Amino acid sequence: MSSILDQPSMGDLQQCGHGAGHNYAKGSPHILHHSIRDRLVQRIHQMVGDVMNRNGRCRVLEVGAGHGCFTDHLLAAGAEVEVTEMSAPSAEFLRHRFRHNRKVVVVHDPDGDATRAGDPVDAVVCISVLHHIPDYLGTTGKLAGRVAPGGAFLSFQDPLWYPRRSALSMALDRGSYLCWRLVQGEFRRGLSTRIRRISGTYDEANPSDMVEYHVVRNGVDEEAIRSCLAASFSAVDVERYWSTQSCVLQAMGERFFPASSFGILARGRI
Numbered sequence: 001m002s003s004i005l006d007q008p009s010m011g012d013l014q015q016c017g018h019g020a021g022h023n024y025a026k027g028s029p030h031i032l033h034h035s036i037r038d039r040l041v042q043r044i045h046q047m048v049g050d051v052m053n054r055n056g057r058c059r060v061l062e063v064g065a066g067h068g069c070f071t072d073h074l075l076a077a078g079a080e081v082e083v084t085e086m087s088a089p090s091a092e093f094l095r096h097r098f099r100h101n102r103k104v105v106v107v108h109d110p111d112g113d114a115t116r117a118g119d120p121v122d123a124v125v126c127i128s129v130l131h132h133i134p135d136y137l138g139t140t141g142k143l144a145g146r147v148a149p150g151g152a153f154l155s156f157q158d159p160l161w162y163p164r165r166s167a168l169s170m171a172l173d174r175g176s177y178l179c180w181r182l183v184q185g186e187f188r189r190g191l192s193t194r195i196r197r198i199s200g201t202y203d204e205a206n207p208s209d210m211v212e213y214h215v216v217r218n219g220v221d222e223e224a225i226r227s228c229l230a231a232s233f234s235a236v237d238v239e240r241y242w243s244t245q246s247c248v249l250q251a252m253g254e255r256f257f258p259a260s261s262f263g264i265l266a267r268g269r270i
């Protein structure tokens with residue numbers, strides 16, 4: 001961890017954005033809306049079941065687990081889980097939460113070291129995490145390198161790559177977000193962040209610009225991730241869906257709006 005005189009590290013910034021008492025549900029469409037949550041939980045069960053059928057067990061590395069909302073589902077599906085967290089308070093929360101569960105190991109990882117070579121795992125899971133990581137492609141490749149033959153890689157809830165989206169798609173997405181901010185009474189904050197984002201000027205010491213790294217910039221390139229994973233998995237599926245914070249706009253968008261987010265499931269590590 002850096003001293004206060006240094007530029008804050010990504011670990012400092014993530015901890016600032018996900019500090020003690022952070023509410024992971026607020027502002028997280030994949031936790032808030034049952035339609036998205038169900039889709040994700042289904043993928044978790046599909047992935048763990050598939051790996052267990054092939055390998056007899058499923059050792060999962062869950063990167064950036066937050067408060068363990070989806071760790072519960074991995075465990076319910078039969079996995080043993082190593083969870084990592086950049087935020088010390090969140091790692092502490094996880095330690096306390098799973099203190100009686102021997103199938104969970106919690107690692108506080110302020111430097112994002114989960115990418116380093118370590119014991120092989122049967123699956124890597126990143127839920128709403130890749131868009132926080134500046135070099136998400138390099139990270140994906142290294143994490144995939146930790147997966148044992150027959151294993152899987154699941155990532156979910158990242159914004160689709162903006163340059164491939166239409167102006168209408170971006171307008172609906174951003175408009176929905178600002179409407180939600182308005183209801184939260186945080187319209188000015190949302191608007192000032194948006195103006196900074198449009199002008200393309202980022203402050204590396206400002207958590208608003210750094211924590212939601214690729215939401216602020218160009219989104220996450222789902223096709224580049226697909227290509228990266230296709231090199232080492234026999235099947236890679238990308239699923240695109242609409243997601244936003246507001247319940248009303250989520251229901252409306254699922255029927256009428258173009259996709260804004262994606263999940264990716266790679267199976268059959270070669």
Ligand SMILES: C[S@@+](CC[C@H](N)C(=O)[O-])C[C@H]1O[C@@H](n2cnc3c(N)ncnc32)[C@H](O)[C@@H]1O
Pocket residue numbers: 014015018024031063064065066067068069070084085086087090109111112113114126127128129132133
């Ligand atoms: C939006 S939250 C998602 C939490 C959880 N996965 C969920 O869906 O509820 C992103 C989390 O990833 C953590 N994080 C970001 N980059 C990380 C990294 N490289 N290694 C470990 N944790 C990371 C943050 O501290 C934060 O708790």
